[in-house]
Amino acid sequence: MIGIIDYGLGNIKAFVNIYxxxxxxxxxxxAKKDLEGITKVILPGVGAFDHAMTQFSNSGMREAVEExxxxxxxxxxxxxxxxxxxxxDSEEGKLPGLGWIDGNVRKIDTSRLGSATxxxxxxxxxxxxxxxxxxxxxxxxxxxxxxxHSFCFHSDSPENVVATASYGNDFAAIISKxxxxxxxxxxxxxxxxxxxxxxxxxxx
Amino acid sequence: MFLQVFRPTIIYKRRxxxxxxxxxxNIQLVKSKGPFFHGDPRYRxxxxxxxxxxxxxxxxxxxxxxxxxxxxxxxxxxxWHTDDRGSQELQRQAELIRADGKKRDFDCIMGLSGGLDxxxxxxxxxxxxxxxxxxxxxxxxxxxQQAVGNVEKIVNGLGLDLFTEVVNWEExxxxxxxxxxxxxxDQDLPQxxxxxxGLYKFARKNKIRYVLTGANYSTECCREPEAWGAYPGxxxxxxxxxxxxxxxxxxxxxxxxxxxxxxxxxxxxYGMRIFRPLNFLPYIKTDAETLLKDKFxxxxxxxxxxxxRFTRFYEDYWMPRKFGYEKRRAHFSSxxxxxxxxxxxxxxxxxxxxxxxxxxKQEFEYVATKLNFSVDELQAIFExxxxxxxxxxxxxxxxxxxxRAMAKLGLERRLFR
Amino acid sequence: xxxxxxxxxxxxxxxxxxxTVNFKxxxxxxxxxxxxxxxxxxxxxxxxxxxxxxxxxxxxxxxQMIENLxxxxxxxxxxxGGVKSAIQAQRIFSLGVEKIAFxxxxxxxxxxxxxxxxxxxxxxxxxxxxxxxKLLGGYEVFTKNGRHSAKVKPxxxxxxxxxxGAGEIVINSIDNDGMMKGYDLNLIELCRASTDxxxxxxxxxxxxxxxxxLIHRYGIIGAAAGSLFVFKGTYRAVLIxxxxxxxxxxxxxxxxxPADPLLHAGS
Numbered sequence: 001m002i003g004i005i006d007y008g009l010g011n012i013k014a015f016v017n018i019y020x021x022x023x024x025x026x027x028x029x030x031a032k033k034d035l036e037g038i039t040k041v042i043l044p045g046v047g048a049f050d051h052a053m054t055q056f057s058n059s060g061m062r063e064a065v066e067e068x069x070x071x072x073x074x075x076x077x078x079x080x081x082x083x084x085x086x087x088x089d090s091e092e093g094k095l096p097g098l099g100w101i102d103g104n105v106r107k108i109d110t111s112r113l114g115s116a117t118x119x120x121x122x123x124x125x126x127x128x129x130x131x132x133x134x135x136x137x138x139x140x141x142x143x144x145x146x147x148x149h150s151f152c153f154h155s156d157s158p159e160n161v162v163a164t165a166s167y168g169n170d171f172a173a174i175i176s177k178x179x180x181x182x183x184x185x186x187x188x189x190x191x192x193x194x195x196x197x198x199x200x201x202x203x204x
Numbered sequence: 205m206f207l208q209v210f211r212p213t214i215i216y217k218r219r220x221x222x223x224x225x226x227x228x229x230n231i232q233l234v235k236s237k238g239p240f241f242h243g244d245p246r247y248r249x250x251x252x253x254x255x256x257x258x259x260x261x262x263x264x265x266x267x268x269x270x271x272x273x274x275x276x277x278x279x280x281x282x283x284w285h286t287d288d289r290g291s292q293e294l295q296r297q298a299e300l301i302r303a304d305g306k307k308r309d310f311d312c313i314m315g316l317s318g319g320l321d322x323x324x325x326x327x328x329x330x331x332x333x334x335x336x337x338x339x340x341x342x343x344x345x346x347x348x349q350q351a352v353g354n355v356e357k358i359v360n361g362l363g364l365d366l367f368t369e370v371v372n373w374e375e376x377x378x379x380x381x382x383x384x385x386x387x388x389x390d391q392d393l394p395q396x397x398x399x400x401x402g403l404y405k406f407a408r409k410n411k412i413r414y415v416l417t418g419a420n421y422s423t424e425c426c427r428e429p430e431a432w433g434a435y436p437g438x439x440x441x442x443x444x445x446x447x448x449x450x451x452x453x454x455x456x457x458x459x460x461x462x463x464x465x466x467x468x469x470x471x472x473x474y475g476m477r478i479f480r481p482l483n484f485l486p487y488i489k490t491d492a493e494t495l496l497k498d499k500f501x502x503x504x505x506x507x508x509x510x511x512x513r514f515t516r517f518y519e520d521y522w523m524p525r526k527f528g529y530e531k532r533r534a535h536f537s538s539x540x541x542x543x544x545x546x547x548x549x550x551x552x553x554x555x556x557x558x559x560x561x562x563x564x565k566q567e568f569e570y571v572a573t574k575l576n577f578s579v580d581e582l583q584a585i586f587e588x589x590x591x592x593x594x595x596x597x598x599x600x601x602x603x604x605x606x607x608r609a610m611a612k613l614g615l616e617r618r619l620f621r
Numbered sequence: 622x623x624x625x626x627x628x629x630x631x632x633x634x635x636x637x638x639x640x641t642v643n644f645k646x647x648x649x650x651x652x653x654x655x656x657x658x659x660x661x662x663x664x665x666x667x668x669x670x671x672x673x674x675x676x677x678x679x680x681x682x683x684x685q686m687i688e689n690l691x692x693x694x695x696x697x698x699x700x701x702g703g704v705k706s707a708i709q710a711q712r713i714f715s716l717g718v719e720k721i722a723f724x725x726x727x728x729x730x731x732x733x734x735x736x737x738x739x740x741x742x743x744x745x746x747x748x749x750x751x752x753x754x755k756l757l758g759g760y761e762v763f764t765k766n767g768r769h770s771a772k773v774k775p776x777x778x779x780x781x782x783x784x785x786g787a788g789e790i791v792i793n794s795i796d797n798d799g800m801m802k803g804y805d806l807n808l809i810e811l812c813r814a815s816t817d818x819x820x821x822x823x824x825x826x827x828x829x830x831x832x833x834x835l836i837h838r839y840g841i842i843g844a845a846a847g848s849l850f851v852f853k854g855t856y857r858a859v860l861i862x863x864x865x866x867x868x869x870x871x872x873x874x875x876x877x878x879p880a881d882p883l884l885h886a887g888s
Contacts (some may be wrong), residue, residue: 023562365856
């Protein structure tokens with residue numbers, strides 16, 4: 001059973017609606033005890049990095065999720081700020097991240113955009129596959145996703161970058177290392193491409 | 205669905221049987237007195253079509269061939285000309301319609317649901333008959349994306365004008381709820397009612413004489429039996445009795461024209477004329493689909509009547525599972541009779557629903573939500589005792605008299621009972 | 622490349638959808654839930670649904686309706702109408718909505734913007750300004766379906782909202798609403814210059830070329846429209862429509878300025 005971590009951030013209902021349509025079981029996990037029977041984890045997130053880290057730490061679920069993912073090798077996907085939380089730290093905040101994928105989070109470098117510089121990076125953008133990954137199973141090289149963020153993940157190792165998007169510069173749109181995945185855009189709000197990502201995650 | 209309502213009249217069964225007897229000489233006809241469904245020892249299926257004893261009135265000859273087949277062979281086929289004869293008639297009608305439209309911005313009106321029949325009829329009217337039809341679309345709140353997309357493509361591609369009547373959804377919803385609670389099989393009456401009433405009212409108001417429809421023999425020659433919820437036209441007595449018993453808000457804006465008012469007043473006093481162009485030229489389903497696709501980017505539907513989300517649900521789920529009636533039997537039988545499908549293909553197709561279980565489950569929820577029922581409430585209605593229109597006030601008898609009169613005048617050839 | 626957003630905007634009045642002209646003469650265009658479902662299937666970039674009765678009737682948002690609509694949306698949904706507090710906003714987010722449009726509440730009490738931004742995050746706080754031309758030139762912000770003048774200039778409020786932490790600004794032209802003759806480009810010029818926040822404009826689009834014109838000038842912008850996506854032809858027949866992905870791409874290629882660095886950014 002897939003569990004989505006409900007720690008007060010992210011559009012949980014949107015994920016619930018999609019998995020219901022897909023006829024795939026999804027359980028909303030809002031306390032440690034709800035993790036029983038969960039074999040895959042979705043970690044959503046919106047808003048500020050520190051706020052998200054604090055909420056997650058205070059939720060009482062963090063250690064159990066860590067155990068499940070690092071100890072039990074359960075696949076996890078971090079969404080938006082949920083992906084950024086996988087890093088060591090973020091330029092946006094002072095708190096350390098989970099550090100599950102080596103890298104840090106920095107503000108999107110828009111210096112090459114000139115006068116058009118605007119953050120957040122909001123709207124539909126191309127996501128370009130950089131290497132094969134089960135999360136992009138049966139995807140074309142390029143597909144469109146909805147983004148809303150001002151910071152992005154800088155991976156230490158380029159090998160962990162599955163796909164990129166571009167706003168002034170290329171940045172990591174999808175990362176993965178072992179059983180851990182992160183996606184910067186919002187698959188729960190990206191029509192068919194988003195649904196396909198969530199289906200692929202369910203099938204990993 | 206436009207088509208159901210325009211299939212206007214009735215050939216009385218005795219007349220039809222006489223024809224059959226006369227033509228076939230010595231064959232013995234046995235009425236099934238059903239309905240009998242699959243699994244019942246008395247269950248039978250026509251040897252030529254896939255019509256069966258789920259139609260309680262079906263009649264078989266000694267070879268197990270039903271009256272649907274005989275009616276087609278003896279009553280429809282001899283009067284159906286898609287060759288030069290049809291073509292000449294098509295052009296003759298086109299001239300009449302053009303002459304009538306001289307002083308208007310358009311010659312005639314035609315309903316367009318986005319489905320194949322009405323879309324192709326629009327193409328024929330414009331490109332083959334050289335007419336300027338006004339396209340009329342009634343939005344009863346159940347349009348699929350594909351339906352509105354097809355309407356847009358046809359209207360754009362043919363350069364026609366579109367007029368839409370949007371039925372007030374709160375009223376529409378109230379009527380749907382009332383009909384579902386009434387437990388009768390005829391659950392598409394609310395949509396059919398507003399489709400044809402909206403069109404006729406508009407035509408009358410704008411003094412448009414000619415109404416063109418996509419009704420046709422090619423894909424509809426095997427009529428859906430009345431027991432399968434195909435009540436002949438809008439009977440306001442029935443409609444209002446059901447609404448009175450189960451409805452909760454007044455119907456202030458809904459367009460409703462009673463069948464007798466339409467048949468008598470609209471036709472004989474206002475002189476409104478219905479013309480079905482698709483009966484006068486070769487109309488092959490797959491060819492028409494290809495043509496519309498290539499020319500306009502029109503998208504084919506999985507099955508007839510799928511332009512409305514409700515009808516799709518009703519015909520693919522509600523009817524077969526609650527009542528045991530498969531409207532597709534009639535649809536496929538038409539295609540079999542007109543040589544567009546083999547009986548074996550039809551048997552395979554009908555062995556499972558058009559849409560998969562998961563989809564139907566979601567549609568059930570969608571229909572419930574849209575009609576303000578909880579899933580449990582709709583399920584309770586689904587499991588409730590089935591009724592028929594006989595349980596409500598109606599004037600079916602009167603409609604029957606009118607229909608028999610029409611049949612005598614030779615105005616309807618399809619098997620109506 | 623990042624694309625400008627093309628956004629249908631639907632108005633809810635007496636539980637049905639309507640389209641207005643200059644915020645008046647409501648024309649009934651159908652049932653919200655089926656319209657939203659069709660727009661979802663047409664893969665719109667984003668959808669905006671505004672309940673134009675809630676504030677005027679001084680009532681709570683219709684949460685059941687919002688939940689039903691959100692359930693059909695596989696794209697960002699912005700809801701507006703009658704939302705006055707962070708508590709209401711939280712409840713609406715929990716129903717599956719991404720963004721909430723605020724108008725009367727924040728025009729009357731701009732500090733609410735920072736309170737909302739703190740509690741629900743800036744990215745979800747959309748400030749909507751209904752703007753009307755003044756008789757003697759200049760523009761003024763209105764609330765309550767254009768009936769009540771706030772006696773303040775749009776630029777002034779935009780600056781204030783930006784500073785207080787709004788996530789997006791929507792400029793809605795009352796004068797151009799329903800006219801289908803094009804956006805009020807002067808108004809947009811004034812507003813666009815006054816903030817760096819993402820901006821969406823509404824009011825006046827009557828063809829894809831009007832949207833193209835906007836994209837040509839501003840590149841990344843939200844182009845919202847009501848009439849354009851629900852009406853068709855001379856009879857204003859109600860027919861939900863939206864450019865296909867291919868039409869959208871062609872529109873961008875035709876109108877995005879080649880000099881726009883966004884086109885060449887990245888590798």
